[in-house]
Amino acid sequence: MNKKVKILLADDDPDFIEINKTILEAKGYEVEEAYTSSEALEKIREKQYDLLILDLMMEEKDAGFTVAYAVKEDEKLKNLPILMLTSAQEKTGFTFKLSNDKEWMKVDDFAAKPLKPAELVERVEKLIK
Amino acid sequence: MQEQHVKILIVDDDEISRIGCERILEMSDYHVDLAENGVDGLQKIKDTDYDLVVTDLMMPKMGGMEFLQEISKIDEKIIPIVITGYATIENAVDAVKMGAYDYLAKPFTPDEFRAKIERALEKRRLLLETEKLRQERDQNLLEHSIEKTRTHTIINCMSEGVIATNKSGLILLINPAAVKMLRLKHVDVIGHKVTGLLSNPALETKISDALTQVTSKEILERFEITTPEGRVLQSNITPVINEKKECIGTVAVLIDITEDKKLEKVKTDFLSLVSHELKAPLGAIEGYLNLILDGVTADQPDKEKNYIQKSKDRAHELLDLVNDLLDLTRAEKKISSKLISPVDLSVVIKETFDFYKNEAKAKSIQFAFDCPENLPSIRGNQEELSRLIANLVSNAIKYTPENGQVSLTAEKNNNQVYIHVKDTGIGMSKDDAAKVFDEFYRAKNAVSKKISGTGLGLAIAKKIAEEHNGYIELESQPDKGSVFTVVLPVINKRSHGE
Numbered sequence: 218m219n220k221k222v223k224i225l226l227a228d229d230d231p232d233f234i235e236i237n238k239t240i241l242e243a244k245g246y247e248v249e250e251a252y253t254s255s256e257a258l259e260k261i262r263e264k265q266y267d268l269l270i271l272d273l274m275m276e277e278k279d280a281g282f283t284v285a286y287a288v289k290e291d292e293k294l295k296n297l298p299i300l301m302l303t304s305a306q307e308k309t310g311f312t313f314k315l316s317n318d319k320e321w322m323k324v325d326d327f328a329a330k331p332l333k334p335a336e337l338v339e340r341v342e343k344l345i346k
Numbered sequence: 347m348q349e350q351h352v353k354i355l356i357v358d359d360d361e362i363s364r365i366g367c368e369r370i371l372e373m374s375d376y377h378v379d380l381a382e383n384g385v386d387g388l389q390k391i392k393d394t395d396y397d398l399v400v401t402d403l404m405m406p407k408m409g410g411m412e413f414l415q416e417i418s419k420i421d422e423k424i425i426p427i428v429i430t431g432y433a434t435i436e437n438a439v440d441a442v443k444m445g446a447y448d449y450l451a452k453p454f455t456p457d458e459f460r461a462k463i464e465r466a467l468e469k470r471r472l473l474l475e476t477e478k479l480r481q482e483r484d485q486n487l488l489e490h491s492i493e494k495t496r497t498h499t500i501i502n503c504m505s506e507g508v509i510a511t512n513k514s515g516l517i518l519l520i521n522p523a524a525v526k527m528l529r530l531k532h533v534d535v536i537g538h539k540v541t542g543l544l545s546n547p548a549l550e551t552k553i554s555d556a557l558t559q560v561t562s563k564e565i566l567e568r569f570e571i572t573t574p575e576g577r578v579l580q581s582n583i584t585p586v587i588n589e590k591k592e593c594i595g596t597v598a599v600l601i602d603i604t605e606d607k608k609l610e611k612v613k614t615d616f617l618s619l620v621s622h623e624l625k626a627p628l629g630a631i632e633g634y635l636n637l638i639l640d641g642v643t644a645d646q647p648d649k650e651k652n653y654i655q656k657s658k659d660r661a662h663e664l665l666d667l668v669n670d671l672l673d674l675t676r677a678e679k680k681i682s683s684k685l686i687s688p689v690d691l692s693v694v695i696k697e698t699f700d701f702y703k704n705e706a707k708a709k710s711i712q713f714a715f716d717c718p719e720n721l722p723s724i725r726g727n728q729e730e731l732s733r734l735i736a737n738l739v740s741n742a743i744k745y746t747p748e749n750g751q752v753s754l755t756a757e758k759n760n761n762q763v764y765i766h767v768k769d770t771g772i773g774m775s776k777d778d779a780a781k782v783f784d785e786f787y788r789a790k791n792a793v794s795k796k797i798s799g800t801g802l803g804l805a806i807a808k809k810i811a812e813e814h815n816g817y818i819e820l821e822s823q824p825d826k827g828s829v830f831t832v833v834l835p836v837i838n839k840r841s842h843g844e
Contacts, residue, residue, distance in 0.1 A: 235656070
């Protein structure tokens, strides 16, 4: 592997960070952590990541969207793919809104937590291609 | 017409004529009275309710014409018949002008007389019938007007807004509640078209629509409108349909459901928070189990064991959360439905101290205690009061770093018991302090320092205090510590007769 793929995991629940980090590190990805939306934004602006895995409901109910908008509206950052994870929303409700609401279109992929290791890896591989 | 109660008065100065008439009439079973002259006759009319008066025209003291005039002043419905020996057309016409119903020339046969009487009685019957109907109608009108006032009063007192329009959309009625709900500045909208007047286009359109909808059955249109002030009105519009199935107007009823909507939102928000809080530990447990089952950590037994431990912790957290949710639901129940008794606070406070002593010691926290043994009793639920103090003490220990200090003290002052729980813990900002009693609100510093908690302990404590007519005060400074003070009213012994 030439240059390691770098992923930022943003979640306010340390266990979810631990779980996803373990899965991704086992696949050889480099993983960094952020526990709040502001910490996530800080890191994105500081370093270059290949993927952002973002929890929707962090310190605020839709903190994940705040981060997603900030990323997608920024000319320099908008190419960073985002995988949004949520335990709050119904899977179907999320899909529906994602395809109908323009603002939600900005997220590249979404999934309900927790993702099985194989599924997480599959989605990540798709996004970083 | 042979009715027992038919009463006839005969007025004639000629005795033979009087008695002759009386005989004829008595054969028909009428009640007959006699009078010799007009003055006597008038007196009798004043005293008795006659159906007919048969009078001679030529009489002393008071002539027949004057007598007729006087009768009509006393009783308009009495039917006068004139008999006269001078039956000329002029006399007859004059008598009719004076109010006589009929006249009969002397001499006459009994049959002629009886025929006249019976015709007159028929007239009398019709007259009475008409009068009865008129009275009934008057009564109905009176009742109608009373009913109208009553309905008006009822509609005006209704808390629901009512707006009625006619077929062309003119406002026929609008009650004060509707005026208030729509914040109408011009109260004088009656008789004007609904369009542009109700300061609510949505409502105006719906009313117009209800009018133009050709419909054969009554339909009720129910919808919600929002006023510019943000109040939510549930509006029910019913078309008024006549017998020909035509829409002849509308009645709109407005109900202010703003508070219901707010409650609904609080409930929905709470449920969405609860579901998130329940899903998070479940998701974490599932995530760890996935790691282990899928063999991601197969060659790292220590890591695996660590993940099993973490799963167990989250399972325990979930259990705590479920217990707290149950406590919260219990605390929300009306105190009247709970087991209530005088509670000895001194005992409850001491027990709480004893229970948490070891926990404090394990964290090397100095745990001070000062509570008089004779605190007055509080009327309430012992289990809940104990839970209230325990929640505050366990929080104090949880949020205080090792080697810190926690104290539990109590005192009585002015019929109130004050219980102070003081710590030298992480404290919180004013903003956090304002929200810390909200369900699932956990101060950021608490979250970032990764202190576990369900976020319900203080919400439960607050509800219990309030259910006991008390409250909780909070003073806090970030990194210095917090003081929670529970204030509970003491039983007034006299008012409870204890």
